Amino acid sequence: MGSGNRKKFDNPIVEWVDSRLPVFTLMNKEYGVFPTPKNFNYLWNFGAIAMVMLITMIITGITLAMHYVPHVDHAFDSVERIMRDVNYGWMIRYLHANGASFFFIAVYIHIFRGMYYGSYKQPRELLWMLGVVIFLLLMATAFIGYVLPWGQMSFWGATVITNLFSAIPFVGDSIVTLLWGGFSVDNPTLNRFFALHYLLPFVIFAVVFLHVWALHVAGSNNPLGIEPKGEQDTLPFNPYYTMKDTFGVLVFLIVYVAFAFFMPNDLGHPDNYIPADPLVTPAHIVPEWYFLPFYAILRAVTFDIGIPFTDITIITAKLGGVLAMFGSIALLFVLPFLDKHPVRSAVFRPWFRIALFALVIATFLLGMAGGKPAEGIWLYVSQFCSVYYFGFFLAIIPFLNKYEPVEKLPPSINDAVLDKNIKANAYFYAGKVK
């Protein structure tokens, strides 16, 4: 962020500030003239969309915190007061609740984009790993945020998820007591969750800053997955991508507010409008939709893992489920080191493309299975899809590293864009590029 060879600004006030703290130079370098590949498709909008959602969540969240009371006797009522009595409280709360869902939608598409076009590969490994850290923080923030309204799903979701830590051998129960601040999910738990729910978004903001910093060191990937070779391959970020991002953000926001205003409870669970009761477990506990695939993986392990032909159990079903669930995210974290295939973009990797689409289908099926009781056909669906999920990372990717043919790539982004035969935008059939 040094000023380097600073160009003078015409406006004397801007120049006065910039010569002392070169923020205008920085913004111009990173968001004005920043060279950006000229072949982005709309999937490249979702980083900016996620950023807009983060800011939306922080603004709506801070305003809600001005009316919310983090106490077991008042939390549920204070949320109802926000809904009924606080001026525009209903709107702010619905924007916040649905905002969480749409934040996840943006993030999931953003992650898919990264996987499809190989954005995690060298030299963007750390950029990707910071992204997985953001994803983990986002899940933690969303989970504890869902506890705050202190409805039945809040309470029992918190009970189930904090109990996951009791699966850790030897120290598990002490950790759970430490998390609760008591012998069950109770007032101390709600209090600390509120404190953390206020803190974590700012931690996310800090990691997003690192994520964007790393992005601006390596530069953006693009649908072809080949590096820009010069000016003919790029466009200045402003106005080309400020415009395209703004357009994408607006379209996304239209869908988001349509949910917030016209079907605000469609993505939530009606049981969370029942005040928390520690003596009655709802017949069917489900997390929010964005956790369902991971919840299905958790429940897919229904068997103890031990030494064959003995009674010795090494990993109980419970610990196995917890390890599988956290493992599924850990695999995303190490993906850059698992996938060593030299070609980045799935446009030129037909085998990888099929495997990745199958992963997307498996993840959707896991999501469906996670919302159903863990029995009958859905248990088998979640077990089968979990095996595929792990197989994708641990078997298919290593196999493709070795056997997937390396296709001939276009000479440059510019050539690909101009040559109708190469048809750079034909993302789903790359056969012609040979």
Added chain:
Amino acid sequence: MSSTVDKKGKGETRRDFLYLTAAAFGAVGAGSVAWPFIHQMNPAADTLALSTTEVDLAPIEEGQAITVMWRGKPVFIRHRTAEEVERAKSDDKADLRDPETDEQRTKPGHEKWLVMVGICTHLGCVPLGQKSADVKGEYDGWFCPCHGSHYDTSGRIRKGPAPKNMAVPEYTFLTDTTIKIG
């Protein structure tokens, strides 16, 4: 700096020792400052103080069960029928995931009373089976609707993901019809 270099050339210097002791001292210091900030999250004194509950068993008819609160958790107290006790005892020899006899889970002379923390050992839901209309699972004891764990008439895990039997809290019979939990 150069004056501290070991003249014998062994590579270990007085300065290395000072670095190590300083670092060790710093680590202990950091740890002792961190501990209060970790330990504050553990149960506070007033939370710990709410630790015993007395229950009158007289109004509970045979075959009935009640749920009381103890330390913010539900405790199941079941007045078991002779048939249920019989079944629990005969299952002592069954293939149990967490082997415990029915005798170990009850008080001598009070076998008809089963007292246990009504929390599924899987992920902490409250199992069904207290009310007569509830689903009681394949072993006629309790059934956890969250992830499908089945418990028998002694509260032992028989089927499903839970690793352990439902916990028996510390309790004593003050008289034949009163108990103190905790």
